[in-house]
Amino acid sequence: MPKHAVVLLSGGMDSATCLALAKSEGFIVHALSFRYGQRHIAELEAATRVARAIGVAEHRIVTLDPAAFAGSALTGGGEVPKDRSDHDIGHGIPSTYVPARNTIFLAYALGYAEVLGAADVYIGINALDYSGYPDCRPEFIAAFESMARLATKAGVEGTGQLSIHSPLLHLTKAEIVRQGLRLGVDYGLTLTCYDPSPDGLACGHCDACTLRRKGFVEAGVVDPTRYV
Amino acid sequence: MPKHAVVLLSGGMDSATCLALAKSEGFIVHALSFRYGQRHIAELEAATRVARAIGVAEHRIVTLDPAAFAGSALTGGGEVPKDRSDHDIGHGIPSTYVPARNTIFLAYALGYAEVLGAADVYIGINALDYSGYPDCRPEFIAAFESMARLATKAGVEGTGQLSIHSPLLHLTKAEIVRQGLRLGVDYGLTLTCYDPSPDGLACGHCDACTLRRKGFVEAGVVDPTRYV
Numbered sequence: 001m002p003k004h005a006v007v008l009l010s011g012g013m014d015s016a017t018c019l020a021l022a023k024s025e026g027f028i029v030h031a032l033s034f035r036y037g038q039r040h041i042a043e044l045e046a047a048t049r050v051a052r053a054i055g056v057a058e059h060r061i062v063t064l065d066p067a068a069f070a071g072s073a074l075t076g077g078g079e080v081p082k083d084r085s086d087h088d089i090g091h092g093i094p095s096t097y098v099p100a101r102n103t104i105f106l107a108y109a110l111g112y113a114e115v116l117g118a119a120d121v122y123i124g125i126n127a128l129d130y131s132g133y134p135d136c137r138p139e140f141i142a143a144f145e146s147m148a149r150l151a152t153k154a155g156v157e158g159t160g161q162l163s164i165h166s167p168l169l170h171l172t173k174a175e176i177v178r179q180g181l182r183l184g185v186d187y188g189l190t191l192t193c194y195d196p197s198p199d200g201l202a203c204g205h206c207d208a209c210t211l212r213r214k215g216f217v218e219a220g221v222v223d224p225t226r227y228v
Numbered sequence: 229m230p231k232h233a234v235v236l237l238s239g240g241m242d243s244a245t246c247l248a249l250a251k252s253e254g255f256i257v258h259a260l261s262f263r264y265g266q267r268h269i270a271e272l273e274a275a276t277r278v279a280r281a282i283g284v285a286e287h288r289i290v291t292l293d294p295a296a297f298a299g300s301a302l303t304g305g306g307e308v309p310k311d312r313s314d315h316d317i318g319h320g321i322p323s324t325y326v327p328a329r330n331t332i333f334l335a336y337a338l339g340y341a342e343v344l345g346a347a348d349v350y351i352g353i354n355a356l357d358y359s360g361y362p363d364c365r366p367e368f369i370a371a372f373e374s375m376a377r378l379a380t381k382a383g384v385e386g387t388g389q390l391s392i393h394s395p396l397l398h399l400t401k402a403e404i405v406r407q408g409l410r411l412g413v414d415y416g417l418t419l420t421c422y423d424p425s426p427d428g429l430a431c432g433h434c435d436a437c438t439l440r441r442k443g444f445v446e447a448g449v450v451d452p453t454r455y456v
């Protein structure tokens with residue numbers, strides 16, 4: 001019997017690749033996205049396009065109350081850093097950091113998995129080309145998994161061990177691009193930018209755009225991204 | 229300099245006691261409540277009364293999108309169990325279980341603490357008179373704390389070790405009542421019931437009411453609860 005998995009889907013290249021990987025591993029995939037703050041609405045549209053193109057059983061979009069995050073750059077506070085070299089990216093914690101974001105995303109994914117009776121959650125974080133976020137580190141994912149196994153009915157009743165899969169964790173952006181292309185991901189549908197234009201074009205200068213460009217260059221593949 | 233703490237506040241007797249305890253330990257307290265589903269609106273009114281009576285720096289109420297929890301009794305699905313003996317309560321996982329609830333609550337508390345620069349989070353769960361929820365067990369709290377220390381800027385930068393305090397964990401309901409009365413908690417302001425009437429009276433028959441009644445009887449104190 002095919003098993004179900006919950007996949008966190010931001011609409012960026014990493015989560016799109018992660019969704020394709022989960023599906024290629026035989027799971028019936030359920031995508032989970034979040035609406036929080038203004039800047040990322042274009043990403044949600046991308047997530048919807050990606051979910052449709054890859055083919056999911058369901059795509060839930062959960063609205064996070066911005067009251068909980070008051071005081072953070074991604075939801076409207078500070079400035080998104082621009083034109084940092086990829087050497088600078090990953091050093092220090094950027095102002096785009098949202099407090100406890102991956103903890104909250106994974107907590108919801110855990111709830112959704114439990115509703116589905118699923119024991120598998122996918123998250124497309126990666127630790128090599130990462131952007132300095134504490135909750136993108138392998139040890140964070142391992143700790144979340146340990147916690148999650150104690151948090152749920154399945155853990156208590158011994159009916160299933162929850163697994164948090166982060167298949168991109170040790171890949172470079174170039175390797176992610178190659179994996180995705182092998183699985184047929186259309187990166188033209190994705191949006192990774194922290195500061196897209198109102199019509200959903202990538203800014204080309206934020207940390208996410210810098211890392212994305214570099215990934216396509218290093219993979220030797222044409223970047224289908226539409227930049228401003 | 230006084231330190232800040234985030235306290236999860238449902239409006240029930242346990243969280244009210246927990247708030248009073250955090251304050252008595254010298255913290256400037258910030259209460260955090262959640263709006264999810266219909267049944268607990270009266271509890272939020274209780275939380276607001278309690279926060280005001282005990283005195284908090286801020287009381288944030290965060291709305292949880294019910295889309296994330298579809299399929300659970302507390303948000304409108306199944307029946308709330310009635311008139312179970314306190315022997316039955318705690319055996320098996322009740323239908324009032326909300327998937328990953330405490331994980332989600334604590335994840336938000338972690339984000340709020342980080343916004344405040346606070347390193348202390350209080351949750352009023354207890355493991356003795358508990359109701360069979362996997363995420364009310366001591367080992368869950370310990371695992372969440374380990375995860376939280378890896379999830380946050382403070383953890384990475386070494387500026388503060390996050391602590392999850394659960395001071396009621398090993399108390400009986402009677403001991404909770406005695407602690408609260410010593411600190412001046414007005415339990416007449418609280419509401420613990422899983423299935424209150426539209427005007428906020430306790431049903432007197434759900435698991436939460438059964439445990440609450442027992443607590444007051446065993447503490448030898450008059451129960452100020454207004455039952456239907």
